[in-house]
Amino acid sequence: MIKKLSSWICYQLGAREHYAIPRSLHKAGQLAHFITDTWLPPHSILNRLPKPLLVNLRERFHADLAPASVHAFNSSLIHFEIAQKIQKKTGWEQIVAHNDWFQENATQLLYKLDAQLSSLNSPPTFFAYSYAALKLFRYAKAKGWRTILGQIDPGPFEEKLVMAEHARHPTYQSNWQPAPSYYWTRWQEECSLADTIVVNSLWSSEALQKAGIPKYKIDIIPLAYQPPKQADNFVRTYPTVFSNERPLRVLFLGQVILRKGLAALIEAAELLRDRPIEFWLVGSQGISISQPSHDKLQWIGSVSRSSTAIYYQQADVLLFPTLSDGFGLTQLEAQAWKMPIITSRFCGEVIKNQVNGLILPEVSGQAIAQALKFCLNNPWQLKAFAKQSTDTSCFSLSQLQQSLLALPYAVV
Numbered sequence: 001m002i003k004k005l006s007s008w009i010c011y012q013l014g015a016r017e018h019y020a021i022p023r024s025l026h027k028a029g030q031l032a033h034f035i036t037d038t039w040l041p042p043h044s045i046l047n048r049l050p051k052p053l054l055v056n057l058r059e060r061f062h063a064d065l066a067p068a069s070v071h072a073f074n075s076s077l078i079h080f081e082i083a084q085k086i087q088k089k090t091g092w093e094q095i096v097a098h099n100d101w102f103q104e105n106a107t108q109l110l111y112k113l114d115a116q117l118s119s120l121n122s123p124p125t126f127f128a129y130s131y132a133a134l135k136l137f138r139y140a141k142a143k144g145w146r147t148i149l150g151q152i153d154p155g156p157f158e159e160k161l162v163m164a165e166h167a168r169h170p171t172y173q174s175n176w177q178p179a180p181s182y183y184w185t186r187w188q189e190e191c192s193l194a195d196t197i198v199v200n201s202l203w204s205s206e207a208l209q210k211a212g213i214p215k216y217k218i219d220i221i222p223l224a225y226q227p228p229k230q231a232d233n234f235v236r237t238y239p240t241v242f243s244n245e246r247p248l249r250v251l252f253l254g255q256v257i258l259r260k261g262l263a264a265l266i267e268a269a270e271l272l273r274d275r276p277i278e279f280w281l282v283g284s285q286g287i288s289i290s291q292p293s294h295d296k297l298q299w300i301g302s303v304s305r306s307s308t309a310i311y312y313q314q315a316d317v318l319l320f321p322t323l324s325d326g327f328g329l330t331q332l333e334a335q336a337w338k339m340p341i342i343t344s345r346f347c348g349e350v351i352k353n354q355v356n357g358l359i360l361p362e363v364s365g366q367a368i369a370q371a372l373k374f375c376l377n378n379p380w381q382l383k384a385f386a387k388q389s390t391d392t393s394c395f396s397l398s399q400l401q402q403s404l405l406a407l408p409y410a411v412v
Helices: 016-027 074-087 091-112 114-118 134-143 156-168 181-193 202-210 262-271 305-314 329-336 365-377 379-387 397-405
Strands: 008-012 031-036 125-129 146-150 172-174 196-199 218-220 248-253 277-282 287-289 297-301 317-320 341-343 357-359
Touching: 008 016, 016 031, 016 397, 074 091, 091 114, 091 134, 125 134, 134 146, 134 181, 146 181, 156 202, 196 202, 202 218, 248 305, 248 329, 248 365, 262 277, 262 365, 277 305, 305 329, 317 329, 317 365, 329 341, 341 365, 357 365, 365 379
Parallel strands: 008 031, 008 125, 125 146, 146 196, 196 218, 248 277, 248 317, 277 297, 317 341, 341 357
Antiparallel strands: 172 287
16 A cells, blocks of 8 residues: 655754755655754854854755754754864764764654654654664654665775775875774664665665665665756856866866775876866865875865855866765756766766766776867867756756655555
């Protein structure tokens, strides 16, 4: 028997996907409660602090959810972060502690909301993201709720790929470490307790199946993205010829780590040393390089989410040579600014080869160099790709809403 869902409880750490899932559910009138770690509406007292403080946290709000029932743990988080610094926790120890802290606070909240939730017309659906859902799912299943796990990445199979990449490139020093075994044991239990596991790409679905997750449990729902209004009238232009005075501007935006294809990017930069191409690397740097950096690599560093628009506007093409991503939201952000993309196939299916960008046959310096040579020699083709980058309807909030509400709800 299939029954339409009456209400959802959505739970997430951080501002993942610009709060797309709770926003789409709220718009449909299906969001009973949204539980998150930090929420700073404009009137929050924390916004009165000097601007350099809590820069990232100031973006933990979305006007679409202002009327919704939102629960956050601002003061508890501040105390938790202070304690973490005093205890000098880092790496996986810190990540797991953060996940556990959030689950503990959220579980206590659910107990407080018990009477209110019991009065709903039917048991709610509980949505939570992977790696911080176990305790919540145990609570939800005990209550007879339906559980949906939002899988944020391709799981342990991705870790194996990253481990192999680090072994291939020992000169790229980083703090990356594989997750402790209990991390994956907990995740397996999350998957077991989930009635449905939502992934964002075919690549993630394939990776989870390689980790033993049955295909029947997995549903593919791409990410949603609402382009900024200022992007609507943006006009992208290209020179008739790229030159040293006007080089091809290649944007790499995201974590500057090996998983994102950084080693192949730097190899491509070496191969193209004498060409009029410059590379802009925007994002937190998670590796250090022992050899001198290439002179055409501009290491811009981390910027705020709102500041990324200027780089999308000024660059000519986005390079996204990821070894593995659950989707890669930067693809949709770039498309909103009518930017062609060079991508691998190990992420969300945004690019159609030779239509709105190029799909690399493999993640290697040679493959990236070949694609960039094509762009360098055919600026008119980049212009044609840009014109095909405007249809994002299949990644809209309304499409996400339809896909979520279409998930089958089996009633025993």
